[in-house]
Amino acid sequence: MEKKLQIIVQKLEKEFGAIASETRGEVSLFVLAERIIAVCQQIQGQGFELLSAMTAVDYWPQENPRFHVVYEFTSVSKNLRLEIRVPVPGLNPSLPTVSGIYRNANWREREVWDMFGIRFEGHPDLRRILMPADWEGHPLRKDYPLGYEEPQFSFNSEEIDLRKPYAKE
Amino acid sequence: MGVEQKLGNMGVVTTTLEQAVNWSRTNAMWPMLFGLACCAIEMMAAQASHYDMSRFGMELMRPSPRQSDLMIVAGRVSRKMAPVLRRLYDQMPEPKWVISMGDCASCGGVFNNYAIMQGVDEVVPVDVYVAGCPPRPEALLHGIVTLYEKVRGMKFAEVK
Numbered sequence: 001m002e003k004k005l006q007i008i009v010q011k012l013e014k015e016f017g018a019i020a021s022e023t024r025g026e027v028s029l030f031v032l033a034e035r036i037i038a039v040c041q042q043i044q045g046q047g048f049e050l051l052s053a054m055t056a057v058d059y060w061p062q063e064n065p066r067f068h069v070v071y072e073f074t075s076v077s078k079n080l081r082l083e084i085r086v087p088v089p090g091l092n093p094s095l096p097t098v099s100g101i102y103r104n105a106n107w108r109e110r111e112v113w114d115m116f117g118i119r120f121e122g123h124p125d126l127r128r129i130l131m132p133a134d135w136e137g138h139p140l141r142k143d144y145p146l147g148y149e150e151p152q153f154s155f156n157s158e159e160i161d162l163r164k165p166y167a168k169e
Numbered sequence: 170m171g172v173e174q175k176l177g178n179m180g181v182v183t184t185t186l187e188q189a190v191n192w193s194r195t196n197a198m199w200p201m202l203f204g205l206a207c208c209a210i211e212m213m214a215a216q217a218s219h220y221d222m223s224r225f226g227m228e229l230m231r232p233s234p235r236q237s238d239l240m241i242v243a244g245r246v247s248r249k250m251a252p253v254l255r256r257l258y259d260q261m262p263e264p265k266w267v268i269s270m271g272d273c274a275s276c277g278g279v280f281n282n283y284a285i286m287q288g289v290d291e292v293v294p295v296d297v298y299v300a301g302c303p304p305r306p307e308a309l310l311h312g313i314v315t316l317y318e319k320v321r322g323m324k325f326a327e328v329k
Contacts, residue, residue, distance in 0.1 A: 131284070132249050139283045147281045164287075167294050 005080050008046050012039065018084075028083045033095050036086055040071075040098045048073040048082060051098075054108035056088075056116045060142045066090035067118060071098070094119040115140035187325055194238070194264065195317040196226045201237035201261065203254075206244030208271035208303045215306035225313055234260040239316070240293070241309075245273035246286045258293045266320070268312055269295045272302045 053072040097120040117138035272278035277287035299312035
């Protein structure tokens with residue numbers, strides 16, 4: 001770990017009880033959900049101006065809590081990268097929004113809501129961004145079905161044809 | 170043969186109204202650009218000079234639906250794009266035809282998932298399906314010639 005990054009990470013560990021882990025030179029900090037806004041403000045003060053990526057991962061059924069929301073911060077001035085992981089439980093998942101601190105988190109949080117169903121409290125405009133507005137379900141969860149329709153081979157071609165929706169005019 | 174025999178070589182041809190109308194429809198059918206994904210590249214290649222589509226009457230490609238007869242849906246249509254596709258199809262004046270180009274527009278292609286519409290014939294009625302991933306320009310031209318044969322066989326009683 002770089003020295004500058006090490007100082008920042010140690011400060012965050014002491015203040016917020018975060019747990020740091022390092023893989024191949026990339027640092028990952030585990031933070032609890034209640035503290036994420038304070039952590040983000042602290043990080044922005046330390047020089048991480050850019051939230052480069054924000055996604056979520058679903059570890060069902062192996063791990064509990066089920067979701068990990070992953071934030072990746074980049075400091076352009078100091079040439080550093082830092083990843084923050086927030087474990088979120090599967091029942092009514094919700095997190096406070098960081099779009100007040102980092103403006104580009106707005107659409108990233110909409111995408112996480114659309115694909116995983118994790119609500120963000122305080123978000124100005126939480127609605128679906130990739131799927132149509134009246135879609136039901138959250139596609140990137142592990143218990144969402146993988147395919148969409150049964151493949152048509154020559155032996156079941158007619159039966160599937162009868163059930164497919166065709167446009168009349 | 171009637172009139173033609175009697176008039177000899179005076180440059181007069183008799184035909185039926187249906188044949189004349191269908192001939193004019195096929196000789197100047199203007200496609201609407203609906204290239205969504207990779208098949209659009211092959212559509213552009215078919216329109217370019219090597220495999221010329223203007224030989225078949227498609228001199229221009231109009232991006233506006235109000236000025237085109239044929240909609241070539243080239244590429245995969247996502248669920249969010251489907252109402253837009255239907256609205257543009259409704260804005261085309263009669264008579265209109267649809268060619269579904271490529272595997273993704275015909276049947277969903279390799280994408281059997283929540284995001285891609287499994288065949289564009291769920292929202293618009295398709296006349297000719299051109300298979301391929303992507304279909305070669307010659308395959309698209311074959312599809313267009315097949316559509317022309319269909320149009321030449323159209324009767325007025327069938328008009329919707």
